[in-house]
Amino acid sequence: MSITAPWMATGQTAFTFRSRRKKPLDLVSVCVTNFNYGDYITDALDAIAAQTHAPLDLIVVDDHSDRDDSVALITAWMEENHQRFWRCTLIVHTRNQGPSAARNTAFRHAMGAFVFVIDADNTIYPRAIARLHEAARDGGFDATYCQLEYFDREQRIGSADIWDPAQMTRENYVDVMALIRRQAWADVDGYSHIDQGWEDYDFWLKFIDHGFEAGYVPEILCRYRMHGNSRTTNDAWAAHESLRGIMAFRHPELTARYLLATPDVKA
Template sequence: MSLNAPWMATGQTVCTFKSRRRQPADLISICLTNYNYGRYIIAALDSLAAQTHAALDLVVVDDQSTQDESVALIAAWMEANHKRFWRTTLIVHTRNQGPSAARNTAFHHAVGTFVFVMDADNIIYPRALGRLHEAARDGGFDATYSQIEFFGREQHIGSADIWDPTQMARENYVDVMALIRRQAWMDVDGYSHIDEGWEDYDFWLKFMDHGLEAGYVPEILCRYRVHGNSRTTNDAWAAHESLRAIMAFRHPELTARARAATSVVKT
């Protein structure tokens, strides 16, 4: 998929606020995507405003919400809180295209060297972006991610672990909430649309296909909200086996490596 394909969703900039200060060297862009999450979006935005890392570029993409007042809520919040950020931008898709297109739109508008990806129903701890950026900078990684904490209908710790292509080819244990070098996003041609979900898993497998490296920060920095309307709950689990087949088709070398490693262990 070309990042400049003519069928990609076009967006309208609803509002933008930009500081007159020179762009900070350590500026982090934030890709926050929303679709009918008006009841959660303010908590997500507040968690971003509370970050200890000062230099932030906030890009919110609404994928044409139709069931709530998301756009009005986000615009009002930006009006009240834009001074906390170097820049805030709200973009609304003219048609709904799903999370991959929304994330790609945000990356297109991001100006930071690194971009943090987050869905509007989740939140992060105040130290999250600072710690992930520090690890990426010091380790020279193309992305960094942390352990996550599930909250809401479930309360438990996630299964994130060190970056291992063989293990990742068997199952995804890296959440979409991660800090990604914008150039790496360009190198893998962005996020691809996958019916029923697993776009984030496909993105990480493309990372490995291109020999890119991600670093694991063994701290609980991000919180994943479990609720009945999440796409993972509604679509991905219901289509688990077909999605696994799609991943094997799209990433045959990684799949073959994982099968070979499994055979060695069994032997």
């Protein structure tokens, strides 16, 4: 299966800037996906601009926002802040196709060996990318992730933990906010669209299918916004059991190895 296909949404470049400097060896691409998050997008972009890791390749993909002025807001922000980045690009989908397609668009345009993924309604602390990149480089991981802080309507700490394929098969505890080796994304054929959500869980299970390993950085570096408009709130939780069945169908070997082979434990 190819990660590019004729039915995929095409994108138009609404803004682009590229430095004349040679591409840094430690360049990290940042993938920001947006769909009608004009109320939050500048917070996410400001947090990215404040990163202590200097060489950044910023790619924002707007998935055809139709209820706010997201594109105008992002364009204005990039015009004011593009000098902060080695490259700064806004791509606008000509039709809405969901978060998986938006992330795949960003990865296809990424120029860094690693790509940090973040949705437009979330934010990160200033040293997030630096710490995740350091861990990926020093540990030889195909991806790195951290602990989350939930904020806005709900304040609490996330449930991220050490990478364990068996536990990951039972439940997802790794958010989409992570640093991913671009080649690993290509090897697993990118993100797959799944109705009602769990594309990130499916992506991590494909990681395990291919024998890739992710490293856990036990620090609170990323902030997940809890609000009533998130896709997780509206879709994924309502279809929880159905999505579990979809995951089992899409990853039968993992299901057989870690779930069906596990005897029932009775109290």
